[in-house]
Amino acid sequence: MKTRSILFALALSIGLFAASCNSNDENKGDTITPITGKWSIVKVGTNVNGIETLVDPPQNTSGCDHDYLNLKIDNTLTSGDYDSAVSPCALTTVSGTYSRPDSKLTTVINGVTTTYDIVNLTLTDLKLRQGNAISVYIR
Template structure:
């Protein structure tokens, strides 16, 4: 009787250990769990050439104005805000459309133009996107 109790306890322990250590990944296919939704201000732009990234401060951010942004909403709508001083100081316009995420790709469709970019980096504070031509956009929250 004592041997059966020991064998049963050992079998249960091995079963629990196997179940708790069965999967090393979190089941999300290698994607980050940081939410993509939110308001992202453009910070830097750049290119990749020969494997080397070159980033500069985003020239579309007008001095003295708020930063241009992209807001990704939970209902898969996107709003792009643009501050431009060409006609009037810090004139503000928005364009809206839809977006989707498939694995590590972000696709936006705004005013009939579809943009597909790879999500290179996504943290709580930074979103780095790169298109097929090697153009890079870095956004911050």
């Protein structure tokens, strides 16, 4: 009987401890999924009146790698654009910085600041929205 009482007290203590370790609002909006990495754009589109329409990105030149956004751990970024106007699949890159306040991504490229809502972020998928415009990237 004494063993049951000790086991009951132990189980009750563990239960109360676990209940007291819930998350708080201080970490609200944080995620364990990192945004750093090289993201290739695979779809673009719009969301009008709740209806999402996505298509293959016209900026991706046929036969070339996908245009990309490389977000580095030091909050710098490189944006890559493949274009065949001058030579096949020529890569042009621009550099900038980014920040990720809450569920947004803010980029600064050539002095132009752009803020996107992060609609979805997983280890392999990133969906950004700016107004009605949507961009979908994969890692």
